[in-house]
Amino acid sequence: MHxxxxxxxxxxxxxxxxxxAEKLRVLQSQFLHNHHNHIxxxxxxxxxxxxxxxxxxxxxxxxxxxLAVQHKLTENDSDPDSLKxxxxxxxxxxxxxxxxxxxxxxxxxxxKWILSKGHSSIDNELRLLDKFQKxxxxxxxxxxxxxxxxxxxxxxxxxxxxxxxxMICNNFSNYSAWHNRSLLLSNLLKRKVEGFVSKEKVLPDxxxxxxxxxxxxxxxxxxxxxxxxxxxxxxxxxxxxxxxxWPTPGSDLILLGDRCLDGCASSPFTRFHLDSxxxxxxxxxxxxxxxxxxxxxxxxxxxxxxxxxxxxxLSSCNSKAAQVWVxxxxxxxxxxxxxxxxxxxxxxxxxxxxQLSIKNDNELTDFEWRAATIAKEIDHFRELLSxxxxxxxKLTLARLLMAHDAMMCPPANxxxxxxxxxxxxxxxxxLDPTHVQYYKxxxxxxxxxxxxxxxxxxxxxxxxxxxxxxxxxxxxxLQLKNLSLSRxxxxxxxxxxxxxxxxxxxxxxxxxLEALQLLSCLNLSNNILGSFTALEPIRQLKxxxxxxxxxxxxxxxxxxxxxxxxxxxxxxxVGSEWNHGQTVIDDxxxxxxxxxxxxxxxxxxxxxxxxxxxxxEKFKSFxxxxxxxxxxxxxxxxx
Amino acid sequence: MGELAADKHVKYIISVEKKKDSFESVVMEHLRLNGxxxxxxxxxxxxxLDAVDEEDVISWILKCQDESxxxxxxxxxxxxxLYTLSAVQVLALFDKVDILDADKVSNYIVGLQNxxxxxxxxxxxxxxxxxxxxxxxxxxxLQRLDKINVDKAVEYIVSCKxxxxxxxxxxxxxxxxxxxxxxxxxxxxxxALHHVDKDLLGWWLCERQVxxxxxxxxxxxxxxxxxxxxxxxxxxxxxxxxxxxxxxxVKFILDCQDMENGGISDRPDDAVDVFHTxxxxxxxxxxxxxxxxxIDPAYALPxxxxxxxxxxxx
Numbered sequence: 045m046h047x048x049x050x051x052x053x054x055x056x057x058x059x060x061x062x063x064x065a066e067k068l069r070v071l072q073s074q075f076l077h078n079h080h081n082h083i084x085x086x087x088x089x090x091x092x093x094x095x096x097x098x099x100x101x102x103x104x105x106x107x108x109x110x111l112a113v114q115h116k117l118t119e120n121d122s123d124p125d126s127l128k129x130x131x132x133x134x135x136x137x138x139x140x141x142x143x144x145x146x147x148x149x150x151x152x153x154x155x156k157w158i159l160s161k162g163h164s165s166i167d168n169e170l171r172l173l174d175k176f177q178k179x180x181x182x183x184x185x186x187x188x189x190x191x192x193x194x195x196x197x198x199x200x201x202x203x204x205x206x207x208x209x210x211m212i213c214n215n216f217s218n219y220s221a222w223h224n225r226s227l228l229l230s231n232l233l234k235r236k237v238e239g240f241v242s243k244e245k246v247l248p249d250x251x252x253x254x255x256x257x258x259x260x261x262x263x264x265x266x267x268x269x270x271x272x273x274x275x276x277x278x279x280x281x282x283x284x285x286x287x288x289x290w291p292t293p294g295s296d297l298i299l300l301g302d303r304c305l306d307g308c309a310s311s312p313f314t315r316f317h318l319d320s321x322x323x324x325x326x327x328x329x330x331x332x333x334x335x336x337x338x339x340x341x342x343x344x345x346x347x348x349x350x351x352x353x354x355x356x357x358l359s360s361c362n363s364k365a366a367q368v369w370v371x372x373x374x375x376x377x378x379x380x381x382x383x384x385x386x387x388x389x390x391x392x393x394x395x396x397x398x399q400l401s402i403k404n405d406n407e408l409t410d411f412e413w414r415a416a417t418i419a420k421e422i423d424h425f426r427e428l429l430s431x432x433x434x435x436x437x438k439l440t441l442a443r444l445l446m447a448h449d450a451m452m453c454p455p456a457n458x459x460x461x462x463x464x465x466x467x468x469x470x471x472x473x474x475l476d477p478t479h480v481q482y483y484k485x486x487x488x489x490x491x492x493x494x495x496x497x498x499x500x501x502x503x504x505x506x507x508x509x510x511x512x513x514x515x516x517x518x519x520x521x522l523q524l525k526n527l528s529l530s531r532x533x534x535x536x537x538x539x540x541x542x543x544x545x546x547x548x549x550x551x552x553x554x555x556x557l558e559a560l561q562l563l564s565c566l567n568l569s570n571n572i573l574g575s576f577t578a579l580e581p582i583r584q585l586k587x588x589x590x591x592x593x594x595x596x597x598x599x600x601x602x603x604x605x606x607x608x609x610x611x612x613x614x615x616x617x618v619g620s621e622w623n624h625g626q627t628v629i630d631d632x633x634x635x636x637x638x639x640x641x642x643x644x645x646x647x648x649x650x651x652x653x654x655x656x657x658x659x660x661e662k663f664k665s666f667x668x669x670x671x672x673x674x675x676x677x678x679x680x681x682x683x
Numbered sequence: 684m685g686e687l688a689a690d691k692h693v694k695y696i697i698s699v700e701k702k703k704d705s706f707e708s709v710v711m712e713h714l715r716l717n718g719x720x721x722x723x724x725x726x727x728x729x730x731x732l733d734a735v736d737e738e739d740v741i742s743w744i745l746k747c748q749d750e751s752x753x754x755x756x757x758x759x760x761x762x763x764x765l766y767t768l769s770a771v772q773v774l775a776l777f778d779k780v781d782i783l784d785a786d787k788v789s790n791y792i793v794g795l796q797n798x799x800x801x802x803x804x805x806x807x808x809x810x811x812x813x814x815x816x817x818x819x820x821x822x823x824x825l826q827r828l829d830k831i832n833v834d835k836a837v838e839y840i841v842s843c844k845x846x847x848x849x850x851x852x853x854x855x856x857x858x859x860x861x862x863x864x865x866x867x868x869x870x871x872x873x874x875a876l877h878h879v880d881k882d883l884l885g886w887w888l889c890e891r892q893v894x895x896x897x898x899x900x901x902x903x904x905x906x907x908x909x910x911x912x913x914x915x916x917x918x919x920x921x922x923x924x925x926x927x928x929x930x931x932x933v934k935f936i937l938d939c940q941d942m943e944n945g946g947i948s949d950r951p952d953d954a955v956d957v958f959h960t961x962x963x964x965x966x967x968x969x970x971x972x973x974x975x976x977x978i979d980p981a982y983a984l985p986x987x988x989x990x991x992x993x994x995x996x997x
Binding site for chain 2: 066106360
C-alpha cells in the first residue's frame, strides 16, 4: 500500500494477476477450512506457514498457529526437546514473515506470545533486533520489542542507555534512539539510581551530546525535541506554586456601591465595582493542581469564616485539577450604597498547608546551576546563529531567553529580553512561512508579557469605557485592541480586570480567559473566532453582563476546532446531564446546540453579535429565548 | 492549484468494490471490512453513498459477525476489534446501527479491557492504544460507553504519553502520528483532553509539515497522504490546526490524485488504493475544501452522522 509506483495494468499482467489470485484463494479457503475444523496436521500447519511467509498480515493464520501450538503442547506434555523444537519452529516462521514485512503487527505479537512460553535467550533476541536495526533504525515495532525484551529479561537501564548512545554515535539522525534515551534517563533520574542522582551532574553531558546533532545539521529534527526536554528538565520546578491571586496582597480593596466616586485616587487594580452580594477570591497557580479546599487554604477575612468557603476549580470538563481556583466571599447586609475600604494584608491573606507549598527551599539552592546552564546554552545558540541562519537556532534562542527572564523573575532585575525575542519571532515568520501562525501565537504571548510586566504599562492602557449605555461610575477598561494578538496569555497579571477590550485583533481562541473572574464587560469584536465552542471560557465568567462578539467568523466554518475542548453534549463526562431529560431538545436547540450550551447559564444584559455568518432573524429570536435577562441586542433596546 | 476529481474517485471506489478477483484484492481479503469503511465513508463525504446497494453491504457485514459478538475482517475469519469498529461505523453511515444487538457487540469489547485499563485487540492479548481508541469510539457510537471503566481507560492512555507530548502504542512507545490520533481521539470522546499538553503536542504535530506541504508521521520520515488525516485531525481536536499551512497541504493531497483513473496514492505518482483515497478526501474535508461533507475529527464519520447518533436519543 505504500511506496509502489503508479503503473497502468497491462492485459497480460491482469491475466497473470487473476491466475495468482485464484491460486491464493484456493489456499486461503483450504486454510480457513482447517481452522474451522481444528485440523492441526503437519500439512495443515505447513499450509499456514506458506501463507504467512508471503502474507504476514493474514491475522487469522497467526491465531490458528497459536491454537496449533497449544494443541501440540498438550499432546507432548512431558518432552522438553519437542517443546523446544515446536517453539523454535514458531520463531523461525516469525523471522521469515518479518523478512517479508518487518512491520507486521501479527508477526511481532506472535513472537511475544511464543516468548511468554519461556523460550529463547536474551542474546538471541538482541541479535535479531540488531539485524532489524541495521535494516531500519526507525522501525518502532523493533524498538517496542526491544523494550519488551529488556524489561522481561531484566536488562539494565544503564546498558540500554549505552545502546542508545552507540546508535546515536553511529548516526545522530535517529529520533527513535533519542526518544528511548530520554525515557531511560528520565526513569534513572526519577529513581535516583547511582550515577543519576542529581540533574546538575547529568544534564551538561546530555546538552553537549545533543549539540552535536543539532549543530551538525540544524534542519534535522532528531535532536530538537530532546533538547526541548533537556530545557524543560533544567527549568521545571516540580512542586506547584501560587503565581498570583486576587485580591492582591498589600493593596486596599475598595468595594464601590452604586454611587460614582469622582476624583477617586485609587488605581484600577484595587477598585472593585460591586454588582451583587458576593465577590470572588481567585488563586492562580503555575500548573494544574488538585485539592484546594478550606483545609489546605486559609483565608483571613472579616467577611467570612474560613470553613464556609467552597473552592471550585475552573476547568472545562469535570476535571478535579485546574490552574485557577475560585471561591465566593459574601458581603454582610446593608452595604450596597456606600463604599467600603478593606485593606488586604501585606503577607498573603491566603496561606496554604501541606499540599501546596509556595516556595521550596531546595529549589532555591538549585538556582545557580539552572541559571548557569541557561546562560551557557544562550551563548552556544548565539554562536550557532552567527555561523548558520537557521530556524531551530532562532526558535531555541527565543525559548532560552524567555526561560532566562522567567527565572530572574524578582522584579529587582529589570533586564528583559522581550524586544529581542519579539524580533526573533518576526525573523522566524519570514524564515519559515509554513509555520507562521505558530510564531505569531508565540509573538502574541511575549507581547502580552511585555505589556503586563509593570503597572505603568498597564495604567497607560486603562480608559473609561465610553460606549456603555449605563455609564455611571463604571470601572476602568483595559484596552488591548489593535495589537495583532492571535493568542492570549499573562492572565496571572490580569486578574483585577473588570472591563476588557480585545477588539480588532486576530484571536481565534480565548483559552485561559476564564481566570478573569471579575470580568463584567468583554469586547471581542473584529477578531476571527470561528464557533461558539471557542467561547467556552465565558461560561465560567459569572459576572459577565456585556459581551461583544460582533464581526467574527461564527457560522462561517464547517469544521469546529474547539468542539472537543468544551463541555458539550458530545462529551462523555458532561453529556449525561444533557441526555437525562433535563432539557427538552427542540429543533432550535438542535440547530444551535453550541450557542445554547455556551450562553444558557449567562446573565447578559447586553450582547452584540452582528457581522457573524450565523446571524439571521431566526437566530436572533433564539437568542432572546436563551438570554431572558437581555436588554440590548446589537445596539437595539429590547422590550 | 489542481481540483478534486470527485467523480473519478467515486468510479474508482465502486470498481474496487466490484473487483474481488485481482491478486491485491485476495491478499487483502482479510481486511475487507476496513476497506468497506474507507470506501463508503469516502462516498458519503462526496455525497454519493447511494451509489452502492445498502442491503447488499449490510447483509455481508452481518455475515462477518462472530458468535462472540465481534466482527471479522471478512466472512470466516476471526473476530477482532479493528473490524468491529468498521462494522459499527459503516452501519452508522446507513443509520442502521439499531439492527445490531448493541449489548452483544459491547460485551465483546468490554471483555477485552484489561486490569490496567488497556484493551486487547482480541482474545490473543495484543495490547495497543489503537484498541483503546476503537473501544471508546465504538462503545460511544453504540451508546454503551459506561460499560467500561472509562477512568482506567483514560489512565492507561495517559501512561502512554511521551516526553515530547505525543503518544505511542504502549507505555514508552515512540510518538507516532497514528497512535497520537488514536489517543487524542479517545481522550476527546471521553471528555479528557485536559491531559494533553496542547502547545507541546501541537508543535510536534505542526512540524510534521515538510517543504512539499505534505505531512509525515514522525520526524525525518517521508510525507504520506494518510497523515493528512492522523496529524490533521489531532491538530483540529486540540485547536492547533492553524499552526500548519492548510493551502500547501491541500495542494499536496490534490497532487496525489490519479486524474485519469481516479483514486489517491500515498505520494504523487505512486499507486492508488482505497485507504489513501479515503484519507485524502477526509483530510480535504477537514481543510474545508468546498463541496465535501464535513467530517468529525474524533469519530472519523461525517458530522451529520455523529449528530444523528447523539441527538436522536429518546
